[in-house]
Amino acid sequence: MNSVQVFWTLVWKDLRAEMRGGRFVVSCLSFGVLMVLIVGMALNAAPHLPASWASGLLWMVLFFTTALAMTRHDAKEQEFGGWMGPWLAPIDRSLVFYARWCAAWFMVLVASVGLIALFFIILNVPFPVAFGTFVAVVAAGTLALSGAGTLLATLAGQSSLREVLVPILLFPISIPLFLALIRLTWHALDPAVIAGAAWVEIVGAYLVVVGVLPWLLYELILEV
Amino acid sequence: MTKRWIAGIGVVGILGWLCQYFAFIGSPPEKSMGNLIRILYFHASSAWIAFLSFGVAAFFALCYLIRRRPILDQISSSSAEIGVMYTTVTLITGSLWAKPIWNAWWTWDPRLTTTLILWFLYVGYLLLRGSIEGLERRAVVSGVYAIIAVADVPVIHFAVEWWNSIHPQVIDETGINMPGSMLFALMFAFVAFFAIYVLLLAVRTRQEAQRQRLYRLRREIQEVRGRAADKLQPDISAHPQLQMSVPKGSK
Numbered sequence: 506m507n508s509v510q511v512f513w514t515l516v517w518k519d520l521r522a523e524m525r526g527g528r529f530v531v532s533c534l535s536f537g538v539l540m541v542l543i544v545g546m547a548l549n550a551a552p553h554l555p556a557s558w559a560s561g562l563l564w565m566v567l568f569f570t571t572a573l574a575m576t577r578h579d580a581k582e583q584e585f586g587g588w589m590g591p592w593l594a595p596i597d598r599s600l601v602f603y604a605r606w607c608a609a610w611f612m613v614l615v616a617s618v619g620l621i622a623l624f625f626i627i628l629n630v631p632f633p634v635a636f637g638t639f640v641a642v643v644a645a646g647t648l649a650l651s652g653a654g655t656l657l658a659t660l661a662g663q664s665s666l667r668e669v670l671v672p673i674l675l676f677p678i679s680i681p682l683f684l685a686l687i688r689l690t691w692h693a694l695d696p697a698v699i700a701g702a703a704w705v706e707i708v709g710a711y712l713v714v715v716g717v718l719p720w721l722l723y724e725l726i727l728e729v
Numbered sequence: 730m731t732k733r734w735i736a737g738i739g740v741v742g743i744l745g746w747l748c749q750y751f752a753f754i755g756s757p758p759e760k761s762m763g764n765l766i767r768i769l770y771f772h773a774s775s776a777w778i779a780f781l782s783f784g785v786a787a788f789f790a791l792c793y794l795i796r797r798r799p800i801l802d803q804i805s806s807s808s809a810e811i812g813v814m815y816t817t818v819t820l821i822t823g824s825l826w827a828k829p830i831w832n833a834w835w836t837w838d839p840r841l842t843t844t845l846i847l848w849f850l851y852v853g854y855l856l857l858r859g860s861i862e863g864l865e866r867r868a869v870v871s872g873v874y875a876i877i878a879v880a881d882v883p884v885i886h887f888a889v890e891w892w893n894s895i896h897p898q899v900i901d902e903t904g905i906n907m908p909g910s911m912l913f914a915l916m917f918a919f920v921a922f923f924a925i926y927v928l929l930l931a932v933r934t935r936q937e938a939q940r941q942r943l944y945r946l947r948r949e950i951q952e953v954r955g956r957a958a959d960k961l962q963p964d965i966s967a968h969p970q971l972q973m974s975v976p977k978g979s980k
Contacts, residue, residue, distance in 0.1 A: 664860040677849040
């Protein structure tokens with residue numbers, strides 16, 4: 506088996522575990538919808554949200570949903586020591602990370618589609634004018650968030666405070682990404698607002714950092 | 730306590746008193762903000778030392794991951810702890826300065842916000858480190874996190890640059906925006922804070938080394954006790970009445 510085949514096997518393993526009742530997507534979606542409802546009530550059921558508020562609230566909901574999901578991503582593997590399988594395989598350990606990231610991103614993306622649809626319906630937010638940009642921002646944002654989340658969940662995996670630590674570590678690390686995504690989403694909702702190329706560069710920088718660092722460091726985390 | 734430690738504490742003490750003299754008496758009041766400028770000497774110095782501490786923490790974490798010597802991890806974690814302390818001082822002094830100048834204890838100025846983020850980054854580091862069992866595992870995991878955190882700092886910095894910060898700049902591309910007498914007090918405060926940092930780093934690293942040594946000793950004692958208990962245990966096979974009966978067919 507070459508690396509690409511191993512990668513897809515690992516991704517397929519995670520997706521199959523989810524389809525067999527992993528509850529990742531369901532818990533993500535339920536938590537996210539609940540947050541949207543709470544936000545709607547906190548805003549006193551405001552009939553029209555400004556685009557700047559809508560973009561901020563959308564990413565707040567997506568952030569907490571992703572952070573919560575990351576703490577439970579490998580819960581099924583922990584049950585009967587199934588996590589040892591990939592670690593014992595004679596492959597580059599970083600490949601395990603990339604497969605996990607890819608599977609987590611796919612599941613977060615599926616949950617996000619439902620969540621965003623409900624967000625627009627419940628909070629009565631106008632449909633994005635620049636729809637293509639909006640889709641690209643959501644895809645890149647969830648990709649970067651799930652990558653950082655997967656890495657930090659592995660780091661915090663050995664901690665007794667794991668469930669609390671993942672959001673605590675993820676939020677400060679991803680603040681610039683969070684700001685960039687809000688700006689870019691704001692631009693997608695209202696193209697009159699100019700989002701500089703700098704914000705696109707921040708998202709790109711995150712994707713590079715999340716893509717390269719585990720290649721260098723993942724083996725170290727797993728060896729202990 | 731050795732003479733070297735007493736000398737170190739003495740030097741830091743003298744520098745601290747001189748720093749206070751230059752900050753509170755030697756420096757003239759500023760034209761527009763008056764005596765509030767005196768907060769700046771502590772605020773800016775602690776901010777610079779905080780950045781230095783986090784840089785040192787990441788550098789020694791990287792060295793630890795390459796060389797695997799416990800002392801490198803001890804220096805890294807001690808430096809991160811001191812960095813959190815200096816960042817706390819920066820945030821508190823900044824808030825004290827902001828109230829009379831900006832009429833608010835806190836504003837959503839990017840520089841303030843990102844300093845707070847930095848504080849959270851390293852509080853997360855301390856929580857992560859404190860909640861992992863096993864010396865080597867803890868050192869590796871916290872070392873990797875220290876490198877990730879420091880890799881994030883430039884991105885945070887640029888995010889600040891791309892916003893319109895209202896935070897005053899002591900040093901910018903036009904040079905140093907401060908008269909010589911104030912600059913001297915500021916630089917002296919930086920030297921004094923740096924000396925405090927070095928002393929704290931030495932003390933904290935020593936404490937951490939002793940703590941880890943105690944931990945290893947405790948483990949060794951537990952192993953010795955375990956072996957001794959095994960030897961003292963009677964040979965059950967020699968006493969059939971002590972053996973538990975196992976039902977037929979059970980695994």
